[in-house]
Amino acid sequence: MEKLEFNNLNLNKLQELKDVLCSNKLYIDNEYLYKIFNLENVDESQVDEIKRKISLFDSVNLDFLVTPEKCFYDGDTLKCVASKFIKSSGTINDLAIRKGVSYALDNIIDASKKLRKLHYCGKNIVVGDMHFDNIIVDDKNKVYFIDVEGYGIEDFKPTFIPNVTSGFYDWMNYRQKRDINMDKVSFLLSLFGVVFEKNIMSIGEYAYDEKSEQLTFLKDLKEVFEDLKYTYHTVPDMPYLYELLPKKVK
Ligand SMILES: Nc1ncnc2c1ncn2[C@@H]1O[C@H](COP(=O)(O)OP(=O)(O)OP(=O)(O)O)[C@@H](O)[C@H]1O
């Protein structure tokens, strides 16, 4: 991890990324994507936590994990992080919306295997903000996990969790435990979200079964769907998505 002066970063030489869903300002050059923290969305204590843990990612060597390589400081304050820019990529959500969930399913399954790899890489990683806008796929069909600054790593708990997950946990009276099981829940919630275009609380049994006729993999997920929806107070233990599906899904 390289530490640099924010004042020496010449934004005029970078291109602003305007067409992506993002709460921070993003710029790119040929190699890197620069994220400048927007204090209206990320509060100072969160940036401070990111600052304290960020160098821990240096020792994580997973080729699908896009980790910050440069940090830009204004005095003691972390203002910006830069990670490899993955060219010609789009998020899993974009892909599923543009081309359909069936089209994106292989990538989603691949991502669920990578989620397990992350969890078991030995660094006590918890994603926290686990959703399909934080996973991208490039034009060679390679899946990457991005937006890692908010991850939990070693003794740090994740800084963020998805709104969908916190809404669902409140609704179900689930105790919030920012652990790997929460990531597995969030992953499945993202999938149900993209399939039904609504959150799990508003998906009825009938709509579920009807959709399962079109997207048959949903039949293999019916049990976890019911577990999630009808187990109040205790968060059920969730499998990784790939564990639920037969080896080759058409
Ligand atoms: N390394 C990268 N290569 C290519 N595209 C990227 C990369 N990092 C981020 N993006 C694109 O920018 C978007 C926003 O990035 P990211 O999730 O890191 O920002 P964020 O500020 O945390 O956004 P949010 O708070 O909305 O989650 C991603 O959904 C993706 O489309």
Ligand SMILES: [Mg+2]
């Ligand atoms: Mg993000």
